[in-house]
Amino acid sequence: MLVDRDRARDTIHALSDQDLLELLSEEFSRRPNLRPVRDDVTALLAMGPALALQHERAVANPAAAAVARTRIVSSALRSLVEEHExxxxxxxxxxxxxxxxxxxxxxxxxxxxxxxxxxxxxxxxxxxxxxxxxxxxxxxxxxxxxxxxxxxxxxxxxxxxxxxxxxxxxxxxxxxxxxxxxxxxxxxxxxxxxxxxx
Incomplete structure (x- = not known):
C-alpha cells in the first residue's frame, strides 16, 4: 500500500495535541514491536509542554539542565527500585x-x-x-x-x-x-x- 506521506503529514499537522497523542497511542498498540514502549512514549509525549518549558529554562542555564536530567533519571530509577522487590x-x-x-x-x-x-x-x-x-x-x-x-x-x-x-x-x-x-x-x-x- 502506497501512502502519500505529504498528505498524511498535513493531516497529522491539523490534529490537536490531544488527538495526536491518542492517535499515536492507538498506533503503538497496533504494532507488536512498539507495544513494549507504548506507555513510556505516550507519557513522555503527554509531558511535552512541561518538558518544553524546562528546556527553555535549561538552555539559559546549562548547569541547571544537567541537574534536571540527573533528577529525572534518578527519579525514574528510584521508582523502579521502590516498586519492585x-x-x-x-x-x-x-x-x-x-x-x-x-x-x-x-x-x-x-x-x-x-x-x-x-x-x-x-x-x-x-x-x-x-x-x-x-x-x-x-x-x-x-x-x-x-x-x-x-x-x-x-x-x-x-x-x-x-x-x-x-x-x-x-x-x-x-x-x-x-x-x-x-x-x-x-x-x-x-x-x-x-x-x-x-
Whole structure:
C-alpha cells in the first residue's frame, strides 16, 4: 500500500495535541514491536509542554539542565527500585540455598549475564523475580533472556523491560510476572526477540 506521506503529514499537522497523542497511542498498540514502549512514549509525549518549558529554562542555564536530567533519571530509577522487590547479594545467596556469607554467587551470575544486577549507591541490587526460591535457582527462562537482551551491558534497560507491563498478546502483565507465573517461555522469547530486533 502506497501512502502519500505529504498528505498524511498535513493531516497529522491539523490534529490537536490531544488527538495526536491518542492517535499515536492507538498506533503503538497496533504494532507488536512498539507495544513494549507504548506507555513510556505516550507519557513522555503527554509531558511535552512541561518538558518544553524546562528546556527553555535549561538552555539559559546549562548547569541547571544537567541537574534536571540527573533528577529525572534518578527519579525514574528510584521508582523502579521502590516498586519492585530487590535482593542484595547476601539475600541472593540465601534464595539459592548458599551460605549467606557467599556474595560471590550473585557476582558470578551477574558477570555471566544471567541475572540483572542494578548498581545503586555502591552496591548491587537484584530484582527478586529472577530467582525461584522453591527450586533454589535462577529461573532458566530469565537467565536465557537476560543474555539475549544484554542485561550485563544495560542492567537498567533490562530491568525496565522485565518490570513494566506490556500489551503483548493482549496480556497486560509484565514479562517478570509472566516468568514467575510459568508456562510463558515462548511468549517471553518472542517478546525479547521483538525487543532486540528493534
Amino acid at each position: 530487590m535482593l542484595d547479594s547476601t539475600a541472593v545467596s540465601r534464595a539459592l540455598g548458599r551460605a549467606a556469607t557467599s556474595r560471590n554467587t550473585a557476582s558470578r551470575l551477574a558477570s555471566s549475564g544471567s541475572v540483572i544486577a542494578l548498581p545503586a549507591a555502591g552496591h548491587k541490587l537484584f530484582p527478586a523475580f529472577q530467582f525461584d526460591t522453591e527450586r533454589r535457582e535462577v529461573r532458566p527462562i530469565v537467565a536465557e533472556i537476560n543474555r539475549i537482551i544484554g542485561a550485563k551491558e544495560d542492567p537498567w534497560g533490562a530491568a525496565s523491560w522485565w518490570l513494566n507491563p506490556t500489551a503483548f498478546a493482549d496480556d497486560p502483565r509484565s514479562p517478570a510476572d509472566l516468568a514467575v507465573a510459568g508456562g510463558h517461555d515462548q511468549d517471553l522469547r518472542d517478546m525479547s526477540g521483538d525487543l532486540v530486533a528493534d
